[in-house]
Amino acid sequence: MKIHLKKLLVRTRRTVEQIDFSDSVTFLHGPVSTGKSTIARLIDYCFGGELERTPAIQLEFVAVELSLKLGGYDCTIERAANDNQRVRVTWNGIDNNIGSVNAPLVAQSESLLDAEVYSLSDLIFYLCGITPIKVRQRSRDPESPLIRLSFRDIWWYCYLDQAHLDSSFFRLEDPFRGRKSQDAMKFFTGLHSERLSQLETELMQIIDEQRTKREAVLQIRSFISRFELGSELDMAGQLQETELALNMAKTERARLEITRYSETHPTDELRSTLRRLSSDIESISLAIAESTESIEEQRALRAEFITTKTKAERVTQAWEILEGVHCQRCPDCGADVLGRPQMEDQCRLCGSPKVDNRITSSLDQEVARRDLNERIDQIADSIARRERELNRMKKQLVKAKTLKESLDAQLQEELARYDSAFVENIRAIEGEIATLSERIRSLQRLQQMPHAINALEEEAGALQGRIDRSRRNLAEERDRLHNADENIIAIAREFKRIMLAISFPGVSEQDHVLIDPRNWKPAVVHGDQDWTFWDTGSGGKKTLFNVCYALAIHLVARGRGLPVPTLLIMDSPTKNISEDENPELIQSLYREIYQISRDQDEPKLQFLLIDSDLVHPDPPIQDFSERRMAGEPDAPSLIPYYTGP
Template identity: 35%
Template sequence: MRINIVYLKLLCRSSEELITFGSKISFFHGRMSSGKSTIVEMINYCLGGKLVKTPAVSSEVLKTQLTVRLGDTEVLIERAISASNVEVSWEQDGQVFREVLPLQAGERAVIGDDIFNLSDFLLVRMGSVPMKVRKRKADEDSELHRLSFRDFYRFCYLDQPHLDSSLFALEQPIKAEKSKDVLKFVLGFQSDVLTQLQQELQEKRQEQRSLREAAKQIREFLNTYGFASEASIDSQVDEINGLTEKLEIERAAQEAPTEFVEDSLRNEAVRLTDAHQLKAAAIEDIRLRQEEQEALRSELITLKMKAARAASASKVLQGATFKACPCCGTSVTTKSPPGHCYLCKAETDSDDEGDMPSSAVEQDLSDRIDDLDISLRRLSNSLRNQSRSLSEIQMKRAEISHSIDSARQSVESQYLQRARQIESELGKLNERRRFLMHVRAMPADIEARMESADKLSADVAKIMRNISEEEEKFEKGRIHVKALEENFKSILRAIKFPEIGDTDGIHINTRTWLPYIYPEGNFDAAWTFYDVGSGGKAVLFKISYALAIHKTAAEQGLPIPQLLIVDSTMKNITPDINPLVFKNFYKELYRLLNAELIDWQCIVVDQTFSPFEGFKTGTFERKMVVDDPEHPPLISYYRGH
């Protein structure tokens, strides 16, 4: 898992601070409050850690940029202060890529199918595969959780606050399980095949539990409502079928009513109908006679007016002579014979009493008009009487019709009420039958689910056998643990750790992954990290255990990020008072970096610099002192508040 820190840039309010690193080892030393620890804290922040808000960082730093080589790819990681995501940029196959990655994995992959967050990106780029392990090791049904880059990084970054108080969080209930998973994975007690088998086992058991739980709930439902078996349901269906048959017979036997009223009402209705027709015909006849006489009266009045106008015209023109025709203007010269019209030569009545016949005609017309008026008054009176009689007949017909309707409704309501009742009962029975037929399939479904769950038991057993076989292959893991024990002892002896002799034994408990020291092989006197006493010895103990893990990984080709950051190596140890411890530690550290850890990068933060030994290239050393222009602090212009 190749990783190498190249550059770190801090974008501050008034400057840009660039920190370079050696490919092999970088040593930052100097006085306190110069920003030494902030360098490695900012590396941790860019790699997904929490921000340590020192006064300088809180007031001056705006953004961090980390250039890191992951495998064969150089990646630029950018993260603003207090940001919840990280920007990554890299070049691959001549193309430049950029993505914004969250710190926590979400529902969907961000890149490809297997990168959900920054941790996945880092692991994949270093050549590893994101994996899942059981959250609770004692519970075989426990859900799986992700093993992240941060879990591995806990063994690569030994931070100052926890250097002498925590052994890789193995004492913390939640983080301890992931730390153990990392050690199991690195040392060969956890494989991709085993992880896949454990995931398959969890899925099969979850499916089996779901089937059995569903079958249990269905059975409880059926028992509650009396549907415990198909036989009980069939019995209810037979009962419904019997009731349905009886109702069908009753519906078929039910006849619609035909007689609604008594004969007297029916006869009276017929008589009134006939009378109504006769009266209506008589009224229609009277109206026709009225219309005829009114039309005749109008004609007589017109004749009378014409006769009056003709008589008046004759009197006006009597004795008139014409010299020319009033129509065409032809001269009239020929005299008319007596008794003929002077103008048209037509024969005329020359009697002087010609006015009398005209008056007689007018009088005759007046008499006829008067007769018609009398006849029309009589017809109008007759029409009123007939209309009154028709109204009375209509009222009687309405009363008879209402009586008939009431009788019909009374008879029909009884018939329809029972018919509707039968239909309603049939509908309920049919609906109940359909429901029972659906429910009838539930007992069979219960059995099918239980059979499926039982079949899954065989799959579960097979997967468990495969898991056992896979775990049996972990003989290499036991060899790796043995090598780790030997490396841990050799490093403790090399740095001259107090109270460690050649005859002392070291054993690593693969359940807790704590290393125990057995003075001269005495198990009753065993002690570990939490029993060392002084803080300085706890620091050396933890750093030595980390070096032993990385050395074993290097020797055995085990997967762990090839990076070690220590802040601060001599915490609680005074170099001038303990010069032998100081000298021996750095001598062994430099030796390891030039030998077994030749491919590793190491970053050290301490107060006192130990000159490099054995390195030809790849080293970097920086002294940091406040108010020293030659050795400026991390933020060159910052002097506190």
């Protein structure tokens, strides 16, 4: 599941701060209260999380914009300080496949796209090309409906936040969130027993359906034999005789109509109604054409707004890059202009009066961005209203045409009536025709019984193929669950290897790790004893336990193609570990993380590390990026001008 961060723009009341992310490892370090953890929280905020409202965030934060790669799409996620219900997501994919929606955090009833996308979580999975599993909405209720796994449930394994590193093992101790965390591990490893239950239920339903159809065949044949309805050939003979009598009756009716000689008098009211309907149909057809053309124009306008928004962001970036550039030579003729005297209020190159072309403030940019978003949404609402009106007019057109056809038929019938002298004759012949027609319909229905028997027998035979396919799917699902067991064993082995590699206190080569898929709590077994995260005692060991387990999951996922996001954020992975007392432990931990980053192939696992002290990779890592945040001029805090708690 490819998720790759590119940059984070933090809009404050006075500045726009940009944090660039490396393709491999980004290391943020510095003293406390400089905004390091806030960067990770803002990334989490863009993915639908809650934002810790520190004093700096309350006073200065305006909006955040995260640029990233989701699957094959270049995406931008925008969220303002007061966006509590929705998040703006804009994407650009292959073949200029662009889109922009205001995705709700909680699933809504209407789909956002032409797919099963009802929330921000569904949209992230959709853009990444991943179909999440369905889990029970209430895990302890077997009758609870199945819902799609939420992205927030798997995000715990990608963002190790500082607050829970030494107090929670991926929320497994929480009676409510623990079930979601277990569902995430089932999704990662392929262990999902609900699918096996569904396949077994489906197989039983198909077998019952086949048995029902075969019993129906026996009952229909018993019914035909009991009432002596005859064979299919006998029914065909009776049907042929009745059809011959019906044709003779129709011929007699036609003869009576030919001999009729009387003037017809169709009502003027019926003619007037038909003329009015024709006019209405023409007006509605014209309105439908105009509405269709207007909808297409508004769709084109919405696409232009989305493109304008993207271009505006690129212009801002270009201005920031070229701001402060001075020409040494004339770009037209190449003459040296360094020696030319410069007036304070004139351009040294062309001599024109200087004009302040600086970009607008951060607040103005935010206002423009919100205005574009509102216009995109307004046009989308307008398109929806026009489409509803268009559908209403189409239904009205169909209704008018149907009424006109009925009235046309009525007019023709009125024109073709006999005068009173022929009423009795025509009634008699019509009664005979009706009787014969009903008899034909009855015979045709009875004639369908043998066909129905044959069809039921064929359907029962065809169901055998579905039964065989369902049994094959059951076998494959059981094999897949076997593969899931192998994935779980691989995670346990990798977990032990990483703990040994960093010299985890109390773990030796003779120990082994067990992961029970019933509760997903890894236990280290040492002789007759075993211990888990909750038995480590030390806060530092709990932190290391969390970090090692997350690394193991991501490494196995990379090697076995499991659907784990290719991003790991670790805020203070050496929490509660003293650099003075345990320098070897800290060095070995980061040495293992850097080695993982060096050895990986595509898709690469992207690391964002946050700690107080920088540990340099040795040997160096390509694209390694570090940023010191100390509240100093050469190492500013996240909000440079802010001073306060």
